[in-house]
Amino acid sequence: MPGTKIAESIRREHxxxxxxxxxxxxxxxxxxxxxxxxxxxxxxxxVLFHFKSKDQLVLELVDWVLATTTALQVGRDILAIASPLExxxxxxxxxxxxxxxxxxxxxxxxxxxxxxxxDAGIRRRMQPELDRYREAFRxxxxxxxxxxxxxxxxxxxDGLAAVAVTFIKGCAVQSMIDPDLDINxxxxxxxxxxxxxxxxxxxxxxx
Amino acid sequence: MPGTKIAESIRREHxxxxxxxxxxxxxxxxxxxxxxxxxxxxxxxxVLFHFKSKDQLVLELVDWVLATTTALQVGRDILAIASPLExxxxxxxxxxxxxxxxxxxxxxxxxxxxxxxxDAGIRRRMQPELDRYREAFRxxxxxxxxxxxxxxxxxxxDGLAAVAVTFIKGCAVQSMIDPDLDINxxxxxxxxxxxxxxxxxxxxxxx
DNA sequence: GCCTATATTGAACGCATGTGCAATACGCGA
DNA sequence: TCGCGTATTGCACATGCGTTCAATATAGGC
Numbered sequence: 001m002p003g004t005k006i007a008e009s010i011r012r013e014h015x016x017x018x019x020x021x022x023x024x025x026x027x028x029x030x031x032x033x034x035x036x037x038x039x040x041x042x043x044x045x046x047v048l049f050h051f052k053s054k055d056q057l058v059l060e061l062v063d064w065v066l067a068t069t070t071a072l073q074v075g076r077d078i079l080a081i082a083s084p085l086e087x088x089x090x091x092x093x094x095x096x097x098x099x100x101x102x103x104x105x106x107x108x109x110x111x112x113x114x115x116x117x118x119d120a121g122i123r124r125r126m127q128p129e130l131d132r133y134r135e136a137f138r139x140x141x142x143x144x145x146x147x148x149x150x151x152x153x154x155x156x157x158d159g160l161a162a163v164a165v166t167f168i169k170g171c172a173v174q175s176m177i178d179p180d181l182d183i184n185x186x187x188x189x190x191x192x193x194x195x196x197x198x199x200x201x202x203x204x205x206x207x
Numbered sequence: 208m209p210g211t212k213i214a215e216s217i218r219r220e221h222x223x224x225x226x227x228x229x230x231x232x233x234x235x236x237x238x239x240x241x242x243x244x245x246x247x248x249x250x251x252x253x254v255l256f257h258f259k260s261k262d263q264l265v266l267e268l269v270d271w272v273l274a275t276t277t278a279l280q281v282g283r284d285i286l287a288i289a290s291p292l293e294x295x296x297x298x299x300x301x302x303x304x305x306x307x308x309x310x311x312x313x314x315x316x317x318x319x320x321x322x323x324x325x326d327a328g329i330r331r332r333m334q335p336e337l338d339r340y341r342e343a344f345r346x347x348x349x350x351x352x353x354x355x356x357x358x359x360x361x362x363x364x365d366g367l368a369a370v371a372v373t374f375i376k377g378c379a380v381q382s383m384i385d386p387d388l389d390i391n392x393x394x395x396x397x398x399x400x401x402x403x404x405x406x407x408x409x410x411x412x413x414x
Numbered sequence: 415g416c417c418t419a420t421a422t423t424g425a426a427c428g429c430a431t432g433t434g435c436a437a438t439a440c441g442c443g444a
Numbered sequence: 445t446c447g448c449g450t451a452t453t454g455c456a457c458a459t460g461c462g463t464t465c466a467a468t469a470t471a472g473g474c
Contacts, residue, residue: 006421027325029236033462043423045465050421054462110380111321117314117383118234130384152399159392162381166393170377173317174369176324177337185366186373192359213451239431250453252435257451261432 011050012060014040019061024104028111031058055121062112062122066129069099069109072136084143088164091140093187095168100175100183107176137161218257219267221247226268231311235318238265262328269319269329273336276306276316279343291350295371298347300394302375307382307390314383344368 018040023031033054037044051057074091081087099106116123141160145152152160167190175181225247230238240261244251258264281298288294306313323330348367352359359367374397382388 046422107324114318154395155399159396163396166377166381169380170373173376174373188361189366189370192362253452
């Protein structure tokens with residue numbers, strides 16, 4: 001006995017949300033049509049009516065996770081920092097704090113990452129987003145290199161941007177398995193490594 | 208019609224090797240009793256005779272992968288470096304080169320990592336190994352802090368060791384999906400960040 | 415108020431998987 | 445040579461999965 005009709009866009013949102021909740025808490029392996037349908041409060045057939053197949057559902061879940069994970073926001077407070085290197089450090093601090101504050105989301109992100117290695121469809125969705133994220137670091141990386149050319153004799157802006165992103169990824173990976181990771185302690189060490197030794201500026205504050 | 212008997216230890220090695228080959232190339236999801244048995248050249252029943260269950264097989268595969276992945280070798284050439292910070296940089300370079308040279312192994316490692324978040328059995332096997340790996344960085348981290356106390360005012364040896372390991376993990380994660388990653392370019396940027404600005408030493412060479 | 419397109423249901427099918435098990439072959443000590 | 449414990453086989457079973465589909469309820473145009 002079919003129930004009341006609901007707008008397609010709302011149904012799709014409910015399904016994606018249900019799939020995300022299951023994937024983020026129990027892993028991708030636990031995402032089944034039946035469980036997703038049950039959590040979304042509908043029948044299994046309806047899920048496959050709105051999403052043609054399970055693969056399609058997973059791919060749209062990838063898009064949904066990426067849209068809320070790999071968007072780099074460079075706020076005015078960061079742009080206002082005069083020293084390029086300090087600006088980069090501040091941006092690193094922001095991203096590490098942001099990504100490590102949602103271990104469940106990062107955990108799913110990396111599960112997709114691993115899945116993308118053997119699943120061409122997932123890989124095709126993730127690669128452009130990741131490239132865009134790294135590219136967002138390029139302007140600041142260029143400024144850092146221009147400010148201190150002697151310090152980076154063999155470094156390209158792309159290389160420095162890649163290093164920054166790698167550092168963020170490492171932090172996110174670590175925080176997945178260690179939710180109590182002390183980000184401040186972490187940043188203090190990173191800051192010491194990055195900053196010029198004779199510096200006496202105050203530690204970066206995380207908002 | 209059963210075949211010739213073979214020593215149990217050899218059988219177990221064959222099974223683990225077959226499981227590793229499948230997992231490293233097609234992902235953990237592709238590891239099934241049947242496929243592992245086929246690749247190892249035996250029947251499905253025999254696999255479950257030597258390993259009581261599939262979970263048991265996977266757990267032993269975890270051990271096998273960890274044994275050849277998270278062992279930190281600090282050679283004499285690195286110990287001979289006078290400057291603690293240069294020693295740390297050299298060790299980072301060695302580990303990044305080592306781990307990124309085997310993307311298939313790292314890929315499986317991180318798949319276990321993700322699996323450990325929802326599978327307590329896998330987590331219990333990995334956690335001690337990872338702690339040991341990080342602990343291996345502690346002596347060098349202590350030396351770095353002792354050599355330049357002004358540079359790291361709020362940093363503990365554990366914190367610095369965690370940062371070093373995180374950087375390595377980030378590099379390994381990156382190289383998984385991007386096998387053509389230019390490690391040298393990567394290291395040049397990292398070196399510029401880590402080293403004291405007026406330095407004029409030669410780039411670190413990777414063996 | 416009917417009628418058609420669409421949404422929705424739940425059962426059914428086919429397939430792959432983990433596991434159990436009875437039958438059988440092997441190697442070794444007596 | 446015989447017998448016994450162990451290794452080995454391949455099939456059968458139950459389960460869970462993705463997917464299909466006929467039946468049915470809903471909403472909106474006429």
